[in-house]
Amino acid sequence: MGVERVRALDGVDLDIQRNEFVAIMGASGSGKSTLMNILGCLDRPSSGIYTLNGKPTHKMRAGALARVRNQEIGFIFQSFELLPRQSALKNVMLPLLYSKGMFKARKRAKNALKRVGLETRMSHRPNQLSGGQRQRVAVARALVSEPSILLADEPTGNLDSTTSSEIIALFKQLHDEGQTIIIVTHEEEVASHAQRIVRLSDGKVISDNPTAEDPLHRKFVTAMASTIQTQVQDIDQNHIPKQLDDTSTNNSTKRAHELSQETEALDASSIHTMPGTKPARGVIQP
Amino acid sequence: MILLRLAFQTVFLALSQIFSNKIRSMLTTLGVIIGVASVISVIAALDGLQNNILGEFEKFGAKRVFIDGRRPESMRNKITWREVQLKEIEVTEILKHSESLDLIVPMWYGGYSIAHGKRTIDSVSVIGMWPSWHKIENRQILQGRQFSAIDEDEKRQVCLINEHAIQELDLDRNPVGSYILVSGRRFLIVGVVETIQMSAMFGGGDTSTEVFIPFSTARKLNPNGWLNYAQGELKDPNAAEDAIAEIRFVLRKMRGLEPDEEDTFQIQVMQRFIDQFNSMAGAIKAGAGGIVAISLLVGGIGIMNIMLVSVSERTREIGLRKAVGARPMIILTQFLVEAVVLCLVGAGIGLLIGEGFVLGLRLMPDSPLSKASVPFWAIVLSVGFSAATGIIFGMFPAIKAARLNPIDALRHE
Ligand SMILES: Nc1ncnc2c1ncn2[C@@H]1O[C@H](COP(=O)(O)OP(=O)(O)O)[C@@H](O)[C@H]1O
Ligand SMILES: [Mg+2]
Numbered sequence: 001m002g003v004e005r006v007r008a009l010d011g012v013d014l015d016i017q018r019n020e021f022v023a024i025m026g027a028s029g030s031g032k033s034t035l036m037n038i039l040g041c042l043d044r045p046s047s048g049i050y051t052l053n054g055k056p057t058h059k060m061r062a063g064a065l066a067r068v069r070n071q072e073i074g075f076i077f078q079s080f081e082l083l084p085r086q087s088a089l090k091n092v093m094l095p096l097l098y099s100k101g102m103f104k105a106r107k108r109a110k111n112a113l114k115r116v117g118l119e120t121r122m123s124h125r126p127n128q129l130s131g132g133q134r135q136r137v138a139v140a141r142a143l144v145s146e147p148s149i150l151l152a153d154e155p156t157g158n159l160d161s162t163t164s165s166e167i168i169a170l171f172k173q174l175h176d177e178g179q180t181i182i183i184v185t186h187e188e189e190v191a192s193h194a195q196r197i198v199r200l201s202d203g204k205v206i207s208d209n210p211t212a213e214d215p216l217h218r219k220f221v222t223a224m225a226s227t228i229q230t231q232v233q234d235i236d237q238n239h240i241p242k243q244l245d246d247t248s249t250n251n252s253t254k255r256a257h258e259l260s261q262e263t264e265a266l267d268a269s270s271i272h273t274m275p276g277t278k279p280a281r282g283v284i285q286p
Numbered sequence: 287m288i289l290l291r292l293a294f295q296t297v298f299l300a301l302s303q304i305f306s307n308k309i310r311s312m313l314t315t316l317g318v319i320i321g322v323a324s325v326i327s328v329i330a331a332l333d334g335l336q337n338n339i340l341g342e343f344e345k346f347g348a349k350r351v352f353i354d355g356r357r358p359e360s361m362r363n364k365i366t367w368r369e370v371q372l373k374e375i376e377v378t379e380i381l382k383h384s385e386s387l388d389l390i391v392p393m394w395y396g397g398y399s400i401a402h403g404k405r406t407i408d409s410v411s412v413i414g415m416w417p418s419w420h421k422i423e424n425r426q427i428l429q430g431r432q433f434s435a436i437d438e439d440e441k442r443q444v445c446l447i448n449e450h451a452i453q454e455l456d457l458d459r460n461p462v463g464s465y466i467l468v469s470g471r472r473f474l475i476v477g478v479v480e481t482i483q484m485s486a487m488f489g490g491g492d493t494s495t496e497v498f499i500p501f502s503t504a505r506k507l508n509p510n511g512w513l514n515y516a517q518g519e520l521k522d523p524n525a526a527e528d529a530i531a532e533i534r535f536v537l538r539k540m541r542g543l544e545p546d547e548e549d550t551f552q553i554q555v556m557q558r559f560i561d562q563f564n565s566m567a568g569a570i571k572a573g574a575g576g577i578v579a580i581s582l583l584v585g586g587i588g589i590m591n592i593m594l595v596s597v598s599e600r601t602r603e604i605g606l607r608k609a610v611g612a613r614p615m616i617i618l619t620q621f622l623v624e625a626v627v628l629c630l631v632g633a634g635i636g637l638l639i640g641e642g643f644v645l646g647l648r649l650m651p652d653s654p655l656s657k658a659s660v661p662f663w664a665i666v667l668s669v670g671f672s673a674a675t676g677i678i679f680g681m682f683p684a685i686k687a688a689r690l691n692p693i694d695a696l697r698h699e
Binding site for chain 2: 040063066069071075097099102103141
């Protein structure tokens with residue numbers, strides 16, 4: 001039947017600390033979204049370990065994962081994913097409806113909207129808002145339950161450059177306020193605001209550097225400085241030096257990690273465990 | 287408390303969902319609406335009819351027993367019609383031996399001309415009976431007194447007349463103490479009883495003059511006459527079958543009937559008619575229930591269909607709700623509540639239509655259903671069934687929604 005197996009992620013090993021601002025980069029199809037979905041507990045690895053705030057999420061059932069998503073994670077999607085018939089305020093209140101915080105939902109949602117600068121647009125529906133404003137509503141919704149990490153999968157992918165920089169500025173501000181942020185992007189300019197850049201290719205981590213030391217990023221900065229138009233995506237990924245271990249941030253908490261995935265191209269939902277993979281875990285320590 | 291709030295929110299969400307798809311929701315719940323409306327009207331109409339007819343029965347009294355002679359087909363050649371008629375002695379024996387009977391009275395009917403002053407009326411009902419008739423029939427004594435045992439024992443020429451007779455015979459306003467001629471004999475009027483209008487159903491028709499005389503006096507009036515029937519009263523309306531068995535036993539023994547011979551008499555108990563009628567009405571109601579079950583089934587399939595459409599239309603929304611932390615159980619509840627609310631809204635509309643229809647039936651001129659009303663149990667039943675329909679047919683789509691994988695759902699176009 002010619003089933004083609006795709007290993008969307010393979011041997012990924014990451015440690016992310018509290019209040020880090022990490023950018024995940026890579027070509028289309030390199031596994032960025034798959035990684036984000038696992039980090040956001042929307043998906044589970046077919047093998048390997050993901051520990052969030054000391055909780056072994058890979059062992060959890062659907063109900064417990066929903067709780068983790070509700071309380072620990074704020075997820076921002078490329079396509080906003082707002083409920084079209086509901087006002088901005090109602091959209092932001094949504095996560096609180098599924099938590100114990102439902103009694104103060106309105107007040108907390110208003111505060112979250114204030115944080116993203118939308119206090120004057122609370123009763124507007126998504127179709128009455130601009131793209132940037134919609135994404136702000138989505139950010140407010142991700143923030144409203146005060147999650148330990150904010151995950152954003154190409155949050156500026158559907159926005160023009162001016163609006164993009166506004167959203168990125170918002171992320172920077174949130175990071176300054178102490179928020180842990182992981183953002184997927186393929187724009188070097190967006191990544192330049194992060195502290196650390198993780199690059200994926202074919203499901204593998206090919207580099208993991210502080211932003212300032214990332215060779216590709218430095219090239220981009222130099223190019224920008226000399227105002228020479230360079231297409232970042234055109235750079236051959238084979239030239240990226242492999243600097244996996246020596247750039248890991250904290251050796252004392254550093255643990256081996258592997259996420260290996262085999263995905264059948266014809267069946268999105270079947271993820272198989274690879275036999276013989278060594279046990280490993282990834283830790284996000286706040 | 288949290289659960290309560292969540293329940294409230296899901297109901298509210300379901301209502302707004304239904305409201306935002308008004309026409310679609312209406313069409314979907316049409317099955318439920320028609321089902322509920324039709325059962326409500328059928329049951330109410332039947333209830334009204336039942337009340338009406340039972341009311342007529344009640345006038346006779348549910349405890350009333352009628353006994354009279356009957357010539358069975360198989361004995362046409364053996365015995366004469368006269369021979370099977372009840373005799374006073376049989377009535378007395380029945381009273382003596384039947385434990386379940388409280389009272390029994392022989393009824394003698396004759397048609398005689400009655401005269402008072404210059405007025406004469408022909409073929410008036412003259413009824414001979416024992417004084418205990420008063421206890422069975424319970425007719426109000428408007429003037430004078432009831433019959434007493436002495437009237438009976440001494441075969442007195444006294445009579446009771448009904449109120450109607452006063453004007454027809456042009457009697458005094460207080461006729462007690464006056465005399466009338468019954469078949470040429472002088473009878474003293476000792477009392478006036480109320481006139482009872484029997485419904486057309488029981489051959490009542492026009493009210494007419496009635497003259498009551500003691501049974502013994504009646505026998506004297508026509509020594510060759512026979513008594514038309516006997517009427518009795520049960521001690522307990524549930525003792526009908528016992529009473530019938532006892533009376534049969536006495537009469538068969540007295541008439542010397544062989545075991546293979548049919549009864550030469552018949553016994554009718556009002557309660558039996560009532561029971562038969564009630565069981566018939568019950569059967570019709572059960573039939574109506576069946577119709578409702580079918581239309582709710584059809585309605586339920588409509589509900590399931592629309593819920594499946596709703597789940598696939600809102601796949602992204604479900605994915606998002608899951609992504610922000612809605613547990614599968616909550617999603618299941620949300621869709622289940624939506625299906626149930628949809629059914630209940632349908633049931634509510636159905637109830638209103640049904641009630642309107644029943645009101646129409648009631649207000650029809652000369653309606654035999656003037657007492658028709660929707661019984662509370664029918665409302666509870668139809669609402670309950672509608673809710674159950676929602677749960678049963680909403681379950682599959684709800685489970686489908688609850689099982690959706692959040693990322694697959696979010697990827698859905
Ligand atoms: N549901 C799926 N079914 C089959 N293959 C998938 C599915 N989701 C992702 N993939 C494959 O997994 C790889 C990684 O995808 P993804 O994580 O979405 O990449 P990115 O977000 O970096 O563009 C790609 O090769 C993609 O084709
Ligand atoms: Mg992607």
